[in-house]
Amino acid sequence: MATGGPRARLRPRALSPLREHLRDTFWFAPTAAMVLVLVVWALAAELDTEIVEALQDQQDYDAVKDLLRFADDAKTVVTVVSSAMMTFIGVVFSISLVAVQMASGQFSPRVVRIFVRSRITKATFAVFLATFLLSLLVLTSYDGEPDPRLVTSVPLVQSIVTLLMVALSLLLFVMYVNQTLRLMRVGHVVARIAGESFRVVERMPAGPPADATGDLGPETARVAYQGRAGVLRDVNIARLVRTARHQGVVLRLIPRIGDFVVPGTPLLAVHGGPAPSRRALRYTVSVGVERTFHQDLGFGLRQLSDIALRALSPAVNDPTTAVQALDRIVQFLAALTRRPLDTSLHRDRRGAVRLVQPVPGWTELVDLGFAEIRGCAAESPQVTRRMVAGLDDLLLVVPAERRAPLLRHRELLVSAVEQTVPEAADRAFALRPDRQGIG
Structure with missing residues (x-):
């Protein structure tokens, strides 16, 4: 591109501004959630190891046995969560496709982006995938060693975090269904469009004629x-x-x-x-x-x-x-x-x-x-x-x-x-x- 001449050339890249463009994508939130859950799992695993080592240093083997019994019970729950979460993800995905298809046919193809930008939809997919990934990671952390003096780690904190993620997933699922039903009603769709339009007006600078x-x-x-x-x-x-x-x-x-x-x-x-x-x-x-x-x-x-x-x-x-x-x-x-x-x-x-x-x-x-x-x-x-x-x-x-x-x-x-x-x-x-x- 020549500069200073009457016809300079510009080759742009799609990066303006990044926040708004990421809102129009569906991959970013689930990907960020899975990366975050990897970090949370690593921290929880480290904390579990420190808890077991502290109890072994104090020779409190009865407490270690209690942790092992809790881990055996929690493992059953985590196993069920791991297998059931993919079913939940399939249900959410199916509901989304049906809702998008109905909205596109009943209202306009341009309203599909409302579903893509929906924070509840993205949060639901992100938390469900993160919970599924976390359950798999926790299952790999269980130690088959029954001797409390030889066990290296008991996934206590990891199991608790997994159960909390399951509770959050259920809450988000209810909110997601409610949000999807609202977006299938024309009154809420036109209200969302009007709201987005007013935000554009608010961002416009006030200037002279x-x-x-x-x-x-x-x-x-x-x-x-x-x-x-x-x-x-x-x-x-x-x-x-x-x-x-x-x-x-x-x-x-x-x-x-x-x-x-x-x-x-x-x-x-x-x-x-x-x-x-x-x-x-x-x-x-x-x-x-x-x-x-x-x-x-x-x-x-x-x-x-x-x-x-x-x-x-x-x-x-x-x-x-x-x-x-x-x-x-x-x-x-x-x-x-x-x-x-x-x-x-x-x-x-x-x-x-x-x-x-x-x-x-x-x-x-x-x-x-x-x-x-x-x-x-x-x-x-x-x-x-x-x-x-x-x-x-x-x-x-x-x-x-x-x-x-x-x-x-x-x-x-x-x-x-x-x-x-x-x-x-x-x-x-x-x-x-x-x-x-x-x-």
Whole structure:
């Protein structure tokens, strides 16, 4: 990659930021749990050895015999746990597959990531696998020597830890079943999507309006994307701001989070100086096969719209679910009515703008929330009534300069109902505002 020229090149790696990406994986939590249980087992085994040696040094062989009897009893329990835990893991895995399949078919394929990111699901798998591994390790620690003077170790602490892990596994199994049943209900699914969307809003920096980007100065260089094609999932904001500060420039992200990028297309525009080096720009962007919530402001509306569209399809015909999705769409848009949109400005410690990141504008978000649903809702009075009520509520809270897209959608909805519904009484009924649809 040449630096300082008009077309520098960047080859990113998916590492931005690590915590959010690990939450989208299913292997990390079980792997970490099994590594941790190895450490716990090693410490427990060492403690068991010290206990036996201390009793032998005191020549308290009766206590050692008591430990041996306890170990014989505990071994039976640990053996049962070892054989039964794999059955439990199979049950949990089967429940997860059925739940994911039902959610994908009933709501949207994009809601599958809710199950993947579920902390209870990951914790249940992690604890079950850790308990199974611990039981196997404890079984290898039993000493067949019956003489209390010759025995080297009795797995007392190890057995107690295993029993505690079994108790934790049972508790997590109950919580897991409860969580899975909740996620199979549309109300909880749309609430989770809305919650994730609001977290994206909270992470957005509060900044000046979009026209403030006109002060960046002339564009002096560009960084082209070079890597595997895919969806731009997020960027490492802290690293880009730090790189721009060291270089004395302002970086402007050209594609928006959620855009599909291909090699050779512009990725970053540089204002005020030469492009940073390839090494400085490593690990700054992440490209994957699907969008994520981390920095994608419109992804929540995309999922809510998909759920409503699936519910309004002739195969499903569930307008109540569409109304529930509209409830959250209106809630999300109401939270953005007075926030600066179109661009997100990221500053360094001295307050200077170092990174300009494009985000959806108000009109784009309103279109994303209402356009496709409106096109499918003309024949469903429950949905049209809820949409009219939602648009009217938003018109009451938005500033004057943001009323135009809401009025446009309201007029288009009225026009669609007038063209679809032949009876005047039915048209009047379908266009009457009602926050419950048909309350």
